[in-house]
Amino acid sequence: xxxxxxxxxxxxxxxxxxxxxxxxxxxxxxxxxxxxxxxxxxxxxxxxxxxxxxxxxxxxxxxxxxxxxxxxxxxxxxxxxxxxxxxxxxxxxxxxxxxxxxxxxxxxxxxxxxxxxxxxxxxxxxxxxxxxxxxxxxxxxxxxxxxxxxxxxxxxxxxxxxxxxxxxxxxxxxxxxxxxxxxxxxxxxxxxxxxxxxxxxxxxxxxxxxxxxxxxxxxxxxxxxxxxxxxxxxxxxxxxxxxxxxxxxxxxxxxxxxxxxxxxxxxxxxxxxxxxxxxxxxxxxxxxxxxxxxxxxxxxxxxxxxxxxxxxxxxxxxxxxxxxxxxxxxxxxxxxxxxxxxxxxxxxxxxxxxxxxxxxxxxxxxxxxxxxxxxxxxxxxxxxxxxxxxxxxxxxxxxxxxxxxxxxxxxxxxxxxxxxxxxxxxxxxxxxxxxxxxxxxxxxxxxxxxxxxxxxxxxxxxxxxxxxxxxxxxxxxxxxxxxxxxxxxxxxxxxxxxxxxxxxxxxxxxxxxxxxxxxxxxxxx
Numbered sequence: 198x199x200x201x202x203x204x205x206x207x208x209x210x211x212x213x214x215x216x217x218x219x220x221x222x223x224x225x226x227x228x229x230x231x232x233x234x235x236x237x238x239x240x241x242x243x244x245x246x247x248x249x250x251x252x253x254x255x256x257x258x259x260x261x262x263x264x265x266x267x268x269x270x271x272x273x274x275x276x277x278x279x280x281x282x283x284x285x286x287x288x289x290x291x292x293x294x295x296x297x298x299x300x301x302x303x304x305x306x307x308x309x310x311x312x313x314x315x316x317x318x319x320x321x322x323x324x325x326x327x328x329x330x331x332x333x334x335x336x337x338x339x340x341x342x343x344x345x346x347x348x349x350x351x352x353x354x355x356x357x358x359x360x361x362x363x364x365x366x367x368x369x370x371x372x373x374x375x376x377x378x379x380x381x382x383x384x385x386x387x388x389x390x391x392x393x394x395x396x397x398x399x400x401x402x403x404x405x406x407x408x409x410x411x412x413x414x415x416x417x418x419x420x421x422x423x424x425x426x427x428x429x430x431x432x433x434x435x436x437x438x439x440x441x442x443x444x445x446x447x448x449x450x451x452x453x454x455x456x457x458x459x460x461x462x463x464x465x466x467x468x469x470x471x472x473x474x475x476x477x478x479x480x481x482x483x484x485x486x487x488x489x490x491x492x493x494x495x496x497x498x499x500x501x502x503x504x505x506x507x508x509x510x511x512x513x514x515x516x517x518x519x520x521x522x523x524x525x526x527x528x529x530x531x532x533x534x535x536x537x538x539x540x541x542x543x544x545x546x547x548x549x550x551x552x553x554x555x556x557x558x559x560x561x562x563x564x565x566x567x568x569x570x571x572x573x574x575x576x577x578x579x580x581x582x583x584x585x586x587x588x589x590x591x592x593x594x595x596x597x598x599x600x601x602x603x604x605x606x607x608x609x610x611x612x613x614x615x616x617x618x619x620x621x622x623x624x625x626x627x628x629x630x631x632x633x634x635x636x637x638x639x640x641x642x643x644x645x646x647x648x649x650x651x652x653x654x655x656x657x658x659x660x661x662x663x664x665x666x667x668x669x670x671x672x673x674x675x676x677x678x679x680x681x682x683x684x685x686x687x688x689x690x691x692x693x694x695x696x697x698x699x700x701x702x703x704x705x706x707x708x709x710x711x712x713x714x715x716x717x718x719x720x721x722x
Contacts, residue, residue, distance in 0.1 A: 223309075223330035224428050226316070232272045232326065241330070244309070272326055275313045279323050314445055329425045329446070367393045369401045370664035371465040373589040375557040379565050381411065381526065381582045388415035388456070389524045389584035390423050394430045397706045398717035399465050399662060399669045402430045405477065405522035405586050406458040418454055422447065422500075426460070433708040436460045436473035440497065440507040444475065447501035456500045459522055463514065466602050466662060468592055470514050473507040475500050478525055478535065481543055485517035487550070489543040519553070520588040521546065526581030527564055538564070553589050560585060602662040607646065608655050614646040617659045621670070624661050630668070630722055637701045638720055642670060644694040645716050649674035657713065667703070668720045675713040 223244055226236040311330040315323045366374050376391045388408025396402050404426060408415045422443065429442045439460050447454055459480060461472035472480065472492070476499030480492045497507035514520065521542070528538030545563050549556050565583050605620045607613040621642045625635040642659065649656035653676030660671040680695055698705055702718035 225328040226325055227272060227328070228325040230276055232276070235325070271313050275315055275326050276323055279315050314442055329428050367395055367401070369393070369395065370399065370666050371590065371592050372401060372463065373553050373591055375553045375587045377557050377561055377583070377585040379561060379583045381566055387411040387582040388419035389526065389582050390419050391522065391584050391586040392423060392427065394427055396430055396433055396462065397704065398671055398708060398715065399664060399719070401463045403461040403463060403520070403522060403586065403588055404458065405524060405584060406456060407477065407524040407584070409455045411582070418450070418456070422456060433706070435509055436462060436471055437507040437509045440473050440475050440500070441505050444500045444505055448504065450501070454501050458500060465592060466660070468514050468590065469511055470520065471509060471511045473497065473509055475507055476502070478523065478528060478539065481521040481546070482512065482514065483519040483521065483546050485515060487547050489547050491539065491543070514590045516590055516592040518590050519546065519556070522586040522588070524584045526583040527585060529581065553587050557585060557587050602660070605659040606657070607659055608657045613650060613656050614643050617646045618643045620659065621661060625668070628663050634720060634722060638668060638670065641698050641701050641718055642672070644698055645672040645718070648680060648694050649716070652676055652678060652680070653713070666721065668722045669717065671715045671717045673710065673713060673715045677709065677714060679707050679714070680716060
C-alpha cells in the first residue's frame with residue numbers, strides 16, 4: 198500500500214504502521230470521499246481480505262464481504278458529518294448460508310463490533326476515517342448454551358476478563374507496575390479493566406476504566422474499549438484527546454453505554470505525569486515520605502454522556518512515589534459516602550512501605566470484596582467488581598559522570614549534524630556502550646539531525662537518555678510534517694536516511710510537540 202503525499206493525515210498514519218501492526222484490535226484507515234483503503238493491519242486483513250490489498254482499492258473492492266454485512270454503509274455519513282459511528286455485524290462463513298445461532302450453529306458465523314472516527318487535517322477538514330473493530334465471536338459463543346438459553350454468561354464474562362487482565366503487564370524501565378482484578382462474586386464479572394501501554398521514547402500510558410453493569414455485555418464492551426484505547430494510544434496524542442476519541446466510540450454504541458476512565462502518560466525525562474479523567478475516582482499519589490495526595494482533577498463527564506471536555510492535569514512524580522489507579526468498587530460501601538472509601542484507601546497505603554506486589558495484596562485484603570474493612574466490622578462491599586493498578590517510579594540519580602538524561606541545543610552554531618554526532622559519541626563513550634552500538638547510534642543521530650535541517654530549516658535539540666535496558670534518543674524540530682520512508686531508488690542521491698534509521702534502531706517513531714515534533718529512536722543496550 199502506497200502513501201499519498203497530498204494528505205497530512207496519511208503521512209501520520211504512514212509513520213505509525215509498524216506500531217499499529219502490533220495492536221490486537223482490527224484497524225483500518227480510509228482516505229478521501231471515495232474511501233480509498235490506505236492501511237489495514239494484519240488482524241483486519243486476516244478477518245476480511247481474501248487477497249492482497251492494492252493501492253487503488255476501495256473498501257468494498259478490497260473486502261467484498263463487507264458489503265454483505267453493512268460495514269461500508271457508515272463511511273459516507275462519517276466523512277460527510279464529521280461524527281463518529283459504530284455498528285455490529287455478523288459475517289457468515291463460506292458454505293454456511295443457513296447458520297442458525299439459536300440452533301447452536303454459532304460456530305459457523307463471526308460477530309464483529311466496529312467504531313468509525315473521522316481523521317482531520319490541521320485545518321479541521323475531514324480527510325479520512327479510522328476504523329477500529331473487535332471480533333466478539335468467542336464471547337458470543339461462550340454466552341450461548343446448546344439449548345439457546347444463557348446460563349453460561351457468567352462463566353463467559355469471567356473467561357473474557359481473565360483472558361485480558363491476566364496477560365503479563367508491560368514493565369517499563371523506570372516504573373514498577375502491579376495490577377489486580379477481583380470479580381464481585383464467584384459467579385459473575387464486570388467491565389473493570391486496567392492497562393499499561395508503551396508509547397515510544399520511553400514514555401508509558403497508564404489506564405484504569407470501568408464499564409457500567411455486569412455480565413457478558415459489560416465484559417464484551419470492556420474488551421472493545423480496551424482494544425480501541427490501545428489503538429488510540431499509538432497515535433501519541435495528549436490524554437484529553439485520547440479520551441475524546443474514546444468518548445466518541447462509546448457514544449455511538451447501541452444501546453447507549455456508559456463508562457469511566459483515567460488515561461495518563463508518564464514521561465521519565467521530566468518525571469511528569471499528564472492525565473485526564475472521564476467521570477472516574479481520582480488517582481492517589483503516595484510520596485516516599487508516606488504522605489498521600491489526592492490528585493485533584495477537573496473530571497470530564499463519563500464516556501458516552503456529554504462528549505467531554507476532559508481537562509489535562511499534570512503532576513511531578515518523585516522517585517519512589519506510588520501512583521494508585523482504582524475503580525469505585527474498591528472504595529464504595531453501602532450507606533457511606535465514596536469520600537470515606539477514598540480516605541480509607543489512603544490510610545491503607547500511607548504506612549505500607551513494602552514491595553509493590555505485596556502492597557497490592559494488602560490493599561485488596563483490607564478493602565476488596567469480602568474484606569473486613571479498616572474497623573474489622575465487615576462493611577457491606579456491595580456487588581461491584583474491583584480493578585487496581587499500582588505504579589512506582591524507580592527513577593534514581595546516576596553516578597555516571599555523563600548523566601542519565603542529557604540535551605544539546607542545536608538551533609545555534611554551524612554544522613548541527615557534525616556537532617550532534619560528536620556530542621553523542623562523547624556521551625555514549627562515557628556510558629561505556631559497545632563500540633558497534635555506539636557507532637550505530639551516532640549514525641542515526643546524524644541522519645535525523647540532517648533530516649530535520651533539510652525539511653524544517655533548523656534542528657532545535659538533541660536528547661539522549663540511558664535506561665537500565667536501552668538508549669533513547671530524540672531530535673526535536675519546529676516542523677509538524679511527519680517524516681516517512683521513501684521508496685528505495687538506487688539512482689537517487691537522497692531518501693535513504695529513514696530506511697537506515699529503521700534498520701539500525703530497535704524502534705522509532707514520531708510524537709507531536711507544541712510548535713513542532715520529536716523523532717525518537719530506541720536501542721536495546
